[in-house]
Amino acid sequence: MDKEPSKKDDQNQGDQANNSSLVQKIQQLGQSNVPQAPDSNIHVLSIIGQVEGHVQLPAQNKTTKYEHLLPQLIAVEQNPKIEGLIILLNTVGGDVEAGLALSEMIASISKPTVSIVLGGGHSIGVPIAVSADHSFIAPTATMTIHPIRLNGLVIGVPQTFEYMDKMQDRVIDFVVNHSTIEEEKFKELMFAKGNLTRDIGTNVIGTDAVEYGLIDGVGGVSHAMIKLNEMIGDNQGPEDQVIQ
Amino acid sequence: MLYTPLSTTDIFPSSDKEFQKRQCVSHNGKQLYVEEREDGHYQVLQLLSTDPNDFMNPDYLPGTILR
Numbered sequence: 001m002d003k004e005p006s007k008k009d010d011q012n013q014g015d016q017a018n019n020s021s022l023v024q025k026i027q028q029l030g031q032s033n034v035p036q037a038p039d040s041n042i043h044v045l046s047i048i049g050q051v052e053g054h055v056q057l058p059a060q061n062k063t064t065k066y067e068h069l070l071p072q073l074i075a076v077e078q079n080p081k082i083e084g085l086i087i088l089l090n091t092v093g094g095d096v097e098a099g100l101a102l103s104e105m106i107a108s109i110s111k112p113t114v115s116i117v118l119g120g121g122h123s124i125g126v127p128i129a130v131s132a133d134h135s136f137i138a139p140t141a142t143m144t145i146h147p148i149r150l151n152g153l154v155i156g157v158p159q160t161f162e163y164m165d166k167m168q169d170r171v172i173d174f175v176v177n178h179s180t181i182e183e184e185k186f187k188e189l190m191f192a193k194g195n196l197t198r199d200i201g202t203n204v205i206g207t208d209a210v211e212y213g214l215i216d217g218v219g220g221v222s223h224a225m226i227k228l229n230e231m232i233g234d235n236q237g238p239e240d241q242v243i244q
Numbered sequence: 245m246l247y248t249p250l251s252t253t254d255i256f257p258s259s260d261k262e263f264q265k266r267q268c269v270s271h272n273g274k275q276l277y278v279e280e281r282e283d284g285h286y287q288v289l290q291l292l293s294t295d296p297n298d299f300m301n302p303d304y305l306p307g308t309i310l311r
Contacts, residue, residue: 024308043294058253059262068268068292076294085294
């Protein structure tokens with residue numbers, strides 16, 4: 001009963017071959033074509049899911065791997081066609097040293113950089129967000145600021161605590177140096193009690209993050225593009241134009 | 245039945261097999277994070293690029309099967 005005439009089978013297969021790429025596209029994005037755009041002088045770096053460090057996270061986690069991003073950041077710095085970089089953040093945090101590595105790389109890029117926190121930029125997402133030359137946060141986005149913690153095997157000696165304390169200071173120093181928030185205020189938010197149900201820290205929402213001086217402004221894509229284009233204009237300067 | 249705040253992976257760690265199927269490859273000069281399918285083809289999981297135009301290229305959509 002299942003067997004169809006062989007001629008029909010052949011026809012079906014031919015149709016399938018023709019439609020397969022279209023069907024695949026519809027299955028992937030729910031649409032059959034995507035718009036084409038001209039070459040962009042602005043590149044985009046998205047930091048999504050968890051920031052993965054030295055330990056590989058289980059396969060079902062969405063992660064941002066620093067070993068993938070660091071070469072891209074070098075490429076952005078080195079490619080003369082790229083004039084600016086937008087960093088999109090929607091992260092729950094992750095490895096402190098991987099996050100700091102990314103933050104330092106972004107902070108030391110000579111080209112204008114703008115970050116946008118969308119949804120969430122928690123924990124180690126905070127230094128990454130402030131590392132850009134100018135930072136934006138969506139009005140509904142949040143950033144959780146809390147003390148760092150270790151998991152896995154921890155050697156129970158006072159030195160472990162000292163090590164953690166120093167690591168925390170590195171995060172605090174970076175955020176204070178790359179934003180306008182006062183160190184005292186940042187520590188107050190970090191060690192606040194009663195804000196998070198089962199944890200120490202504060203969940204800072206869009207406008208509050210700007211009020212505290214952590215983020216430069218509330219905004220989205222258009223604000224970021226305007227700011228970045230403005231900075232690109234400043235970066236080129238009048239001297240370059242004379243040479244050209 | 246489990247009643248716990250821990251994630252599933254904390255209780256049942258995923259096997260190394262999952263990771264072995266995944267790798268980072270270069271395809272036409274673009275870095276792609278791919279997963280090997282049962283039939284030996286590779287399926288795109290993620291495009292690793294900063295160029296927004298690369299994401300407009302239908303050949304690199306997540307889920308595309310590379311041939």
